[in-house]
Amino acid sequence: MTPRADIAQLQDLPLPAAVSYWPQTWGWLALLLLLLGVGLGYAARGLYRWRRNRYRRAALAELSQLEAALAEPSQTVTALRQLPELLKRTALSMPNPAAVASFSGQAWQQFLQASSPTRLPDDFAEQLAQLAYAPELQLDKLPTAQIEQLLTVSRRWLEQHHAAV
Numbered sequence: 001m002t003p004r005a006d007i008a009q010l011q012d013l014p015l016p017a018a019v020s021y022w023p024q025t026w027g028w029l030a031l032l033l034l035l036l037g038v039g040l041g042y043a044a045r046g047l048y049r050w051r052r053n054r055y056r057r058a059a060l061a062e063l064s065q066l067e068a069a070l071a072e073p074s075q076t077v078t079a080l081r082q083l084p085e086l087l088k089r090t091a092l093s094m095p096n097p098a099a100v101a102s103f104s105g106q107a108w109q110q111f112l113q114a115s116s117p118t119r120l121p122d123d124f125a126e127q128l129a130q131l132a133y134a135p136e137l138q139l140d141k142l143p144t145a146q147i148e149q150l151l152t153v154s155r156r157w158l159e160q161h162h163a164a165v
Contacts, residue, residue, distance in 0.1 A: 055093035059158050077139045084128040094163045115161040
């Protein structure tokens with residue numbers, strides 16, 4: 001007869017070695033480095049685009065302030081006069097300001113249209129000139145629908161214009 005083993009004499013089974021998270025072959029390491037490089041490239045590109053569009057975000061914030069000022073009747077004329085200036089300053093903040101500085105009239109309209117992915121009204125530059133130079137009484141009589149259309153077109157241009165024209 002064989003003696004029975006006592007429970008106290010039993011030993012724990014040894015655990016296997018811990019599984020390494022490090023890739024076992026160079027191919028997996030190369031794939032990991034490639035994915036990290038692509039991820040860093042996308043992050044750098046996103047940061048570059050975000051910084052490059054800083055002027056656009058500032059212009060949209062200023063346009064929102066103008067829209068809020070238009071809600072007050074005493075600020076309407078002042079806010080309307082600032083809209084063409086805002087668009088011109090935004091165009092001057094783009095990467096090629098020297099070409100934009102001298103634009104007025106038809107050249108300004110062509111620039112706005114060329115830098116916009118969507119169709120602008122044919123008299124958009126003329127309407128902006130009217131806002132800048134018309135007498136206050138004429139600006140007070142502008143229909144609300146025309147003001148809203150100008151603001152909508154301006155916001156769309158600020159959001160979507162191409163910086164390199």
